[in-house]
Amino acid sequence: MVRAPEWGMYIIWYFFLGGIAGGAYFMAAIADNFGGRRDREVAKVGYFIAFPLVMICGVLLILDLGMSSRFLNMVKILKFWNPMSLGAWAVGVFGAFSFACALLSLGVSEERLALRRNVAKVGSWFGFFLAAYTGVLLSNTAQPIWRDARLMGALFLASGASTGLASIALISYFKGANLGESWSKLKKADTFAMVVELALLVALVLMLGPSANPIIKGSFALPFWGGLVVLGLVVPLGLSFVKPGDGKERTAGGTMAIASVLILIGGFLLRYVVIMAGQL
Amino acid sequence: MARTLAMFTDTSLCIGCRACEVACKQWNQLEAETPHWTGSYQTSPHFTDKTWRHVKFIEKKDERNEPKWLLMSDVCKHCNQAGCLEACPTGAIYRTPFGTVDISQDICNGCRYCVSACPFGVVAFNHGTGRVNKCTFCVDRTSEGMKTACAKTCPTDSIEFGYRDELAAKAKKRLAELHAKGVKEAILYGEDENGPLGGLNAFFLLLDKPEVYGLPAEPTLPQKPIVKDAGLSAGAAILVGLGAIVAFRERGGGDRGGEE
Ligand code: SF4
Ligand code: SF4
Numbered sequence: 001m002v003r004a005p006e007w008g009m010y011i012i013w014y015f016f017l018g019g020i021a022g023g024a025y026f027m028a029a030i031a032d033n034f035g036g037r038r039d040r041e042v043a044k045v046g047y048f049i050a051f052p053l054v055m056i057c058g059v060l061l062i063l064d065l066g067m068s069s070r071f072l073n074m075v076k077i078l079k080f081w082n083p084m085s086l087g088a089w090a091v092g093v094f095g096a097f098s099f100a101c102a103l104l105s106l107g108v109s110e111e112r113l114a115l116r117r118n119v120a121k122v123g124s125w126f127g128f129f130l131a132a133y134t135g136v137l138l139s140n141t142a143q144p145i146w147r148d149a150r151l152m153g154a155l156f157l158a159s160g161a162s163t164g165l166a167s168i169a170l171i172s173y174f175k176g177a178n179l180g181e182s183w184s185k186l187k188k189a190d191t192f193a194m195v196v197e198l199a200l201l202v203a204l205v206l207m208l209g210p211s212a213n214p215i216i217k218g219s220f221a222l223p224f225w226g227g228l229v230v231l232g233l234v235v236p237l238g239l240s241f242v243k244p245g246d247g248k249e250r251t252a253g254g255t256m257a258i259a260s261v262l263i264l265i266g267g268f269l270l271r272y273v274v275i276m277a278g279q280l
Numbered sequence: 281m282a283r284t285l286a287m288f289t290d291t292s293l294c295i296g297c298r299a300c301e302v303a304c305k306q307w308n309q310l311e312a313e314t315p316h317w318t319g320s321y322q323t324s325p326h327f328t329d330k331t332w333r334h335v336k337f338i339e340k341k342d343e344r345n346e347p348k349w350l351l352m353s354d355v356c357k358h359c360n361q362a363g364c365l366e367a368c369p370t371g372a373i374y375r376t377p378f379g380t381v382d383i384s385q386d387i388c389n390g391c392r393y394c395v396s397a398c399p400f401g402v403v404a405f406n407h408g409t410g411r412v413n414k415c416t417f418c419v420d421r422t423s424e425g426m427k428t429a430c431a432k433t434c435p436t437d438s439i440e441f442g443y444r445d446e447l448a449a450k451a452k453k454r455l456a457e458l459h460a461k462g463v464k465e466a467i468l469y470g471e472d473e474n475g476p477l478g479g480l481n482a483f484f485l486l487l488d489k490p491e492v493y494g495l496p497a498e499p500t501l502p503q504k505p506i507v508k509d510a511g512l513s514a515g516a517a518i519l520v521g522l523g524a525i526v527a528f529r530e531r532g533g534g535d536r537g538g539e540e
């Protein structure tokens with residue numbers, strides 16, 4: 001008989017937003033370093049998403065503890081191979097990197113952009129960490145479901161990547177950004193991340209076997225199958241195959257914006273279902 | 281490090297008087313709790329932040345279909361490989377010089393990671409203080425050379441306190457005795473230092489399978505798979521990252537999808 005840690009909405013939102021922040025940042029770093037001129041716009045949006053979100057993440061963590069001064073106890077020591085300890089540090093370090101990149105995005109000089117690219121090369125490692133470690137944190141507990149979920153970190157990472165890209169796409173769309181061919185690049189990267197995510201989700205459920213029952217059956221079946229699998233993954237994947245006509249970038253963006261909303265809902269439901277069903 | 285201390289709880293001697301629960305509450309100044317209907321004489325389903333010794337009343341039918349009781353005074357196992365201690369990010373949970381596991385209230389920040397990591401569901405969150413509690417092994421008594429309050433009180437010596445090596449020898453002797461008397465189902469739980477979790481410093485003699493008492497048959501350290509889990513996450517990061525690189529790459533990106 002194990003005892004649930006009583007993690008609730010603060011932690012669910014933290015896991016969700018942390019995934020987006022990490023994903024948006026490392027995707028921005030990739031667009032910045034491997035993409036062309038146009039993709040810098042994508043990168044800029046990514047950095048501008050990551051910074052405020054990671055700030056909110058810090059606040060959520062502190063709120064969950066109930067007393068702000070106590071958060072200091074978390075960072076007075078660093079325990080290596082301890083996801084909770086490393087994670088608290090990562091929020092801080094990643095916060096600094098995303099702040100730097102957001103700041104460097106304000107100017108247009110070539111030196112600044114070059115510096116931004118280099119900062120992002122280092123910072124993206126912390127972005128990967130932030131997106132994935134929350135899954136590893138869960139899979140290293142004694143709770144049924146979580147403890148057997150060897151792929152939870154990998155799954156959260158893929159979800160962080162797809163929700164990160166989705167939020168970049170959504171904000172770009174509402175900004176009316178002229179992304180041109182960057183739309184199709186965004187879409188391509190997101191489609192791939194979703195395929196990986198879906199594959200990992202299937203593998204995870206198969207590996208869990210009967211211990212996955214609280215997730216796939218019962219009161220969480222609807223948010224899991226209907227919300228995460230169908231609305232959050234299958235429909236957006238289907239939408240990604242809708243081919244826009246030539247020169248219809250705006251429509252392409254619109255389709256992607258719809259898909260992005262669904263992806264974000266799916267990403268939230270993933271954390272919600274996993275955290276709630278794991279503590280039944 | 282001083283010689284390791286331990287408690288040996290011999291459930292074959294337990295009469296279910298709950299004196300240990302009361303003694304624990306008195307010494308540690310823990311409030312009484314409203315009893316719960318559990319379907320048995322047991323008054324609460326599990327440990328709480330205020331109940332650190334917990335007497336279980338398990339009703340079973342024997343071979344002749346007569347009702348019989350399995351009684352067990354459960355407690356924190358003070359595991360040699362302790363999931364709670366590994367999980368704690370602040371260092372609030374520490375190993376005492378006696379080999380037991382304790383929580384420093386000043387340092388705990390209430391993150392509850394330890395709660396999720398105990399294979400036995402022992403550590404509990406105290407909503408009043410916003411911190412976690414569990415059996416301290418009466419660190420304030422044992423450091424003064426006194427027995428734990430529960431062991432001191434137990435009228436049948438079902439709970440014994442002492443040095444681990446001596447108690448382990450005693451437990452083995454008692455097990456052999458019971459087996460000789462025909463109580464074949466008797467087993468030791470947690471006595472073996474080469475067994476699960478490197479042995480438990482609060483170990484038990486049980487009269488049925490561990491599962492019957494709500495104990496895991498083979499408890500494992502939850503943090504064992506961390507390298508594997510981290511590796512798989514890194515693998516996913518590489519895969520997703522390469523896909524994105526292919527998608528965003530300027531030259532040769534073409535329209536050939538992102539499979540890498
Ligand atoms: S029984 Fe649980 S609380 Fe006690 S030492 Fe072991 S892991 Fe920690
Ligand atoms: S709740 Fe307290 S004792 Fe438990 S892991 Fe967090 S800081 Fe450590």
